[in-house]
Amino acid sequence: MSSFWRNQFEKNFLPAQTKLGLDEIIQEAHDAYWGSLGASLMKFNGEIDPAKLKSLDQLYNGESAVRTAAKDCYDYAINGRLSLAKDGEEETRMNDNWARLATLVLSARPDIEVFSPRIGGHEMVLPKGLEHLLFQALVRARLDLDTHPKFEDDEAVPMFLSGEDNCGYLTLKEIAVLGQMSERAVRNAAQPAAADRLQTRKEQSQTVVDSEEALRWLKGRRGFIATRAD
Template structure:
């Protein structure tokens, strides 16, 4: 995974065994969208003018595209479902959707932390769950780029995912994230006495697991769903 995305997300990373529901993710998507708009108005005007807020909302086509993108990301990260692009138009729409989500998530945390915007009477929440599933989608993409035959056609998947490094291995933390389990449990599974041992190797100073071995082992975990791309 690129250092850029890892540095952005790991400092505010939720516990790898944390269970996330779609409803909370969609609420965070809404808050990230409105929070970013409200913070922009506060930064340049000192207050949130409702008329200006509505105008910005119209120019950006409203919150619905953000919620759709968050839903698609959740479906891939948690449920392992990814809709492949069938043509150039679908590819463009898919790329725009994923990059929009990534950019809003990146800007929402500092905007909300600094300005604490209140929109229509409620404070916006930090997008901790959105950060988590975006991080999880990138980890899943690393595994799929190495092991899933349909990921060989990189024009059919979001560029946000296809740009991930397919190094041929995952770290123990990345396996914990995919399996929605603790990193300690993964380390215990790598012990020689483990019933279903996870076989590891060294990559520099890191302990890693080859992608095929990671997929084999994850298939036996209740918290992991194998990717279905169609």
């Protein structure tokens, strides 16, 4: 198990209570794909030649796959829906899609920040929502690996998710992310006088919540939908 991907996407973290829309995420997927193509041309050719940009797109033919992966990520992170792989072919396709999205988003930020590519007259936006969404998906996976029986089958779950470091607990920040609420609200819920108190404990120097307790409490929050994997 590893926390590599979570550490990468947590760096540019948006407020926990941020509400992301699917249309916004799909637009960011579009910009990440085209922005990366445009930046690569600027990097080595000094400008974006429309003909060369079209040739790159024809070579990679990747926007559709990136958009599909972004939608799958949204469905899991926000709506708790995950389609499990039924055979080796589905497993490969699923792993490729999630890895493609993660690596594209990771590389798109410096490409867009440095080169500010304009495609079709529009400047490509940074993938802030996608970074947040991928982080949220990994936090959900951390919870599901501890509590969801179908996550015991590593081959059925995307490697991007099944490789997450599950340690048996979540931090208050991670609970805030899954509940789409402020960390302050989560801390208030852990106070002795709180209704439906969130039970916490200390793990070295940080306050944590055991995964089963985190799931129990989150199920009572409007911003959280428990995972349905099939």
